[in-house]
Amino acid sequence: MAATHFIGLMSGTSLDGVDAALLGSEEGHHELLAGVTRPFPPQLAKLLSSLCRQPEIAPDVLAEAETAFCQQLAEATEALLQVAGLDKDAVTAVGSHGQTIRHLPDKGWSWQIGSPARLACLTGLPVVADFRSADLARGGQGAPLAPAFHQAFFSSPEETRLVLNLGGIANVSLLRPDQAPIGWDTGPANTLLDAWHRKHHPGAGWDPDGQWAASGETRAELLQRLLDDDYFRQAPPKSTGPEHFNLNWLAKHGGRSVSAIPAADVQATLLELTVQPIAAIARAHHVDRVIACGGGTHNRTLMTRLAHHLENIPLESSKTQGLDPDHVESAGFAWLAQQRWNGLSVHLSAVTGADGDGTLGGLWLP
Numbered sequence: 571m572a573a574t575h576f577i578g579l580m581s582g583t584s585l586d587g588v589d590a591a592l593l594g595s596e597e598g599h600h601e602l603l604a605g606v607t608r609p610f611p612p613q614l615a616k617l618l619s620s621l622c623r624q625p626e627i628a629p630d631v632l633a634e635a636e637t638a639f640c641q642q643l644a645e646a647t648e649a650l651l652q653v654a655g656l657d658k659d660a661v662t663a664v665g666s667h668g669q670t671i672r673h674l675p676d677k678g679w680s681w682q683i684g685s686p687a688r689l690a691c692l693t694g695l696p697v698v699a700d701f702r703s704a705d706l707a708r709g710g711q712g713a714p715l716a717p718a719f720h721q722a723f724f725s726s727p728e729e730t731r732l733v734l735n736l737g738g739i740a741n742v743s744l745l746r747p748d749q750a751p752i753g754w755d756t757g758p759a760n761t762l763l764d765a766w767h768r769k770h771h772p773g774a775g776w777d778p779d780g781q782w783a784a785s786g787e788t789r790a791e792l793l794q795r796l797l798d799d800d801y802f803r804q805a806p807p808k809s810t811g812p813e814h815f816n817l818n819w820l821a822k823h824g825g826r827s828v829s830a831i832p833a834a835d836v837q838a839t840l841l842e843l844t845v846q847p848i849a850a851i852a853r854a855h856h857v858d859r860v861i862a863c864g865g866g867t868h869n870r871t872l873m874t875r876l877a878h879h880l881e882n883i884p885l886e887s888s889k890t891q892g893l894d895p896d897h898v899e900s901a902g903f904a905w906l907a908q909q910r911w912n913g914l915s916v917h918l919s920a921v922t923g924a925d926g927d928g929t930l931g932g933l934w935l936p
């Protein structure tokens with residue numbers, strides 16, 4: 571069978587830009603052939619961030635953001651093809667996640683912008699998009715979707731593996747030999763760390779290498795207050811987003827100590843809030859290995875603290891398995907596009923709690 575090429579586009583909850591991946595597949599074997607990350611122009615990042623936070627959204631502002639966002643998706647596709655040295659005729663389709671503006675699965679919906687029809691027109695390529703709606707319509711959370719791809723790419727017949735995405739939100743996939751994957755969002759990964767850092771270092775996107783967090787001291791009482799949120803206790807299926815974990819949440823759950831202690835101590839405590847629930851999951855499921863991806867893998871303090879809490883469980887970057895940690899999510903949407911193109915069901919109901927499995931996403935032709 572000849573090799574096929576699918577492109578995946580993802581821009582996540584961190585609102586840092588578009589990740590694009592080119593996935594080559596041949597006889598069930600998948601390979602990341604190229605990946606690019608294009609930061610959003612600052613104006614667009616600001617606009618998207620306000621849409622994600624504002625309780626009310628004006629249609630004109632939304633349309634403006636969506637149009638500019640689609641342009642970024644098309645430019646990322648173009649840049650990817652150039653880096654890969656591939657003619658677009660060799661690409662079967664583009665899988666486009668879109669930008670999540672709201673994720674409220676308990677109300678039965680999750681909303682991603684990024685008009686697939688416009689993108690198909692701009693790129694001249696078929697586009698597969700709207701990956702979450704069918705699962706939500708079947709009563710599922712509509713997230714996380716990555717566990718199916720993680721199973722296809724990272725599973726082992728001998729080992730129980732935990733694949734961990736450290737984006738704005740953290741999500742895990744538990745891959746056990748000969749079993750369907752399960753997975754869920756564990757809570758915040760970088761979203762609170764970024765927001766708290768930005769509040770105290772205006773203009774700086776994130777805490778480089780977690781240096782500020784490393785300069786602070788974890789406050790056990792504050793950590794316990796934050797861990798008392800029901801989300802951490804809730805059994806899967808579950809998914810979340812910055813709609814829940816944001817600075818208002820921190821103020822509400824942290825109480826007076828958030829403003830009374832040094833800001834660096836709050837950052838150190840938020841870092842523990844990210845790593846401790848994840849490590850507890852890995853230990854409880856006796857996993858043989860944790861494979862990490864997402865931007866948080868670049869935060870050395872976060873990775874060091876996670877390794878500490880994992881005790882003797884090996885922690886490695888997805889790079890050691892042949893997949894750049896910055897392109898796992900986008901590669902996942904290339905893979906999901908391939909499943910949809912081939913009319914294949916994606917087995918995610920054990921993850922999302924949907925009534926059953928089925929195809930995910932719709933198809934837009936140029």
Ligand SMILES: Nc1ncnc2c1ncn2[C@@H]1O[C@H](COP(=O)(O)OP(=O)(O)OP(=O)(O)O)[C@@H](O)[C@H]1O
Nearest residue numbers: 582583584737738739760778779864865866868869
């Ligand atoms: N050098 C670094 N030091 C510290 N943090 C970093 C570094 N590089 C990236 N990050 C973190 O990674 C985040 C981006 O991660 P990523 O692109 O995986 O998130 P996302 O895909 O937008 O989120 P999600 O997976 O929730 O949708 C940044 O916002 C930042 O917090």
Ligand SMILES: CC(=O)N[C@H]1[C@@H]2OC[C@@H](O2)[C@@H](O)[C@@H]1O[C@H](C)C(=O)O
Nearest residue numbers: 670673713714715716737739741899
């Ligand atoms: C609604 C939404 O955009 N959710 C994202 C977010 O980012 C990480 C986590 O929360 C995960 O649930 C999901 O993304 C990945 C790609 C997923 O669906 O698996």
